[in-house]
Amino acid sequence: MKPISLRETIINSVHSHGLSGRALSLAVSGGPDSMAMAHVLVTNNRKANAEIEILHFNHQIRGKEAKSDSDFVKNFFESLDVPTFVSEGNILALSKKNKLSLETAARTARYEFFATHICENKRNSVLTLGHNFDDQAETILMHTIRGSGINGLRGMAEFSTQTIQGLNLSLFRPLLSVNRESVLKYCEDYNIPWKTDSTNFSTEYTRNSIRLELIPFLKKYNPEISKSLVKLGNLAARDHDYIELKIEEIWPSIATISNGAIVLSISRLQQLDASLAWRILKKAATNIKGDDHNMTYTHIELMMDITKGSSGRSVNLPGKVIATKSYDNLLVFKSNSDFLPSSFSNHPTVITTPGTTQTERWKIVSSLKSRNCSSEKNDSKKDMSTFLNKDLMKESLWVRSRNPGDAFQPSGMKNPKKLQDFMVDSKIPRIYRDSVPLIVSNKGIAAVVGWRVAEWAVPSKSEDCLYIEFDCNGF
Template identity: 30%
Template sequence: MNEPLQTVLAKEAAAHNMWEKDDTILVAVSGGPDSMALLHMLHGLSQEQGIKLVAAHVNHGFRVQESAYEMETVQSFADSLGVPCESVVLDMPTYIEENRLNLQAAAREKRYEYLHRIAVQYGASRIALAHHADDQAETVLMRLIRGAGLSGLSGMSSVRREKNMQLIRPLLRMNKSDLLRYCEEHEIPYCVDSSNLARYYFRNTVRLDVIPYLMQFNPQLPQSLQRLAEVAGAEDEWMEQQAAEWFDRIVRCSEGECQVECRELSGLHVALQRRLIKLILNYLSRDSENITYGAVETMRLAASTHAPATWRMDVAGGIRCLREYGVMRWVHMIAESPTASHYNYVIEEQSEGRIEASPSGWSFRLDWLAAAAAKPSSRMEAYFDVDGLIFPLHVRNRMPGDRIHVLGLNGSKKVQDMFVDEKVPPSRRELYPLLCDGEGKLLWIPGIRRSTHALAGSGSARVLRITALNE
């Protein structure tokens, strides 16, 4: 003998921790059999479970007379149960026309906005929605037709957090026919939405035509789609956990930016690579949901061994993806440094202290010595014969045509080529500091190479030591 639906609902709620004692739950009630049955079942459990209920109804203003009757029916039924009921009448047709929005998306947006507002007003921590197993099957098939991945095939979740509110769906394991029978057995009034027969809605076409046609080949198709959603949902949840662990392990994040080593990303299983990229995009932007599979795949392949060493791509949500040699970077373009304007810091003869080249993130410490006490300890340090320098010196970023006479090489070399040889990321090149003399001769590319000009040696009477610090 089948269990009563109210018992099934209680077990489903316990299995997914849908609520706790003393919680207030806002029940979204459209007036259809599903939501009216949900309100009735929750009311039957409320005393035993120690929960308080509030009903909320949204009249979208599409079907004037029908909608008015639905609102009245919901209000009357809630009153009969002693459940507070809030309702609102929206002018969705005008809103959609003025903003040129998709009808169903706009209605959902306004409906959820109202539900969240009423939930906060009553101190509710949960919003209960009446989606059932048939809705789940339709959702999975719709997403399959549109080309969804594993996350899409998992369908609607029993519990989901949205805007600091838990959305719960206690009826996901119940069929529409069972809910209709429940309404009949308990003499629950309900309304039938005439728009559910309109085939210009994709969901209606799937429900009325596609599923019945496919059931010729599999009479248990709705149940099969529900099982697919459960299996995909469990595997999707596990994959998300794995991706989150790798995110914490290998992704370095700062304000408006995430970085990961190419070898670490490409070393993961391909499924984790895609998940990790999506996590990074979601971390940086709330508008990344529309990023396509193709875009994710392009970014993933850009990290591979055979991909170009430098590469960039603008993706949805205001995010720019760059490969800079061995590093993949995702930058929110609002936070990305703009194309560098020219900067120039002057070093006069006998200037002391420290020069802060702020746009570049570099600074330079100046030490005036009586003689060349030592050779440079690294490429971050350079010694110059003061008598061979033409002052004032300048710390500036590069200009078109910059060349340097590199110590140890014959002739001069373009600074751009030096940057490429040293694998300086393209995003850093415009701001990279150069040291030149009063005539514009390049003396030193800090951290890379210095020129043949003003070399300090044993015969130098005065020496300027400059130490570069890249913070």
């Protein structure tokens, strides 16, 4: 059987992933891989039935050489009437500023340009990349050296989605089954010019060192090491896909969404195999963060640790993500999200009764309600309201947050207890306690809003009652 050509491989890949008719944004560096890929897609535009544009990023690391590459890409494709967009960034400065390696800084800036351009101009476009078979082998080996799990061992997928700086991007790599030798032969056969990046020969960069030194060394033990690595990646991908299906099945029974936070049931989490529980935690963290960049094994292990500790323990994760244990739940949220309770001053604010009281972030509405008022504890933090004895309208009422030494006599109890003890016994999450509104009169705390009324402030069943409702976006 005649081997499938590079051209056929790319066109078949476009069709197999349902990309016929989709706009394609081709990332072209000027090297042989991206030039060969772009040549096929541009010259076969009608066959692939796809709108095409070229994206090129100048990292400004190689000075005039890099500028020459940018001009080469722009001139070559504009001569073919293909829209070409070039951007640049000072990667050396970015690397120093953010304390990143040159490789990481370059990749970050490059992909930010790709994502921003596509989302601002062609929201449905697919970012098409020229990674080949040998790149895949190098990636899998690099991930193995770093101690990656099954996710990293998969290497790169031919088609995937990725969130970059909060922007959702589709990625397409049609050359993953094509080796570097075939790419160079295609360029030679079709007289396609290409540029050589001089930094590709510097072993100061991890990937270059793997390609130029480690893989040739490993070939002494296995001449087909690249094929073996890619096979490992394919097996890992197959297992990963199965595990992901299981995670999707389990997820709804363990996780709920609340005000931009993910709430995980710890008791249900602990019933799972450790491998599945670990992946549930990672899914929660990455979903809240928006991507898995910098979310390491250590971070997920820290999340696992706090599920086994006492309530109130927290861990800070990358991207301003916080995971905190609240009794049988693990709360995962961003530090600036609406899930965090809005702060409430511990300095008393007078409540207008009846009427409306407006504080910086709270709106408090009080009114007289007809009989059958409920005085039962309300343990839903979303229902920020309370029913009180109407006689309290004759007194001055204030609202504040808790103070050290506060005491409270909950309804149904003969004696007061420390407010701190009441909050612990009521399982009010630690992160909320300073923000729970307290209604106070000269007699003391009349209500812990949303949780319990004081015994002496319980409304009479035969009379109207004072109803006070609190509204705040952040609680």
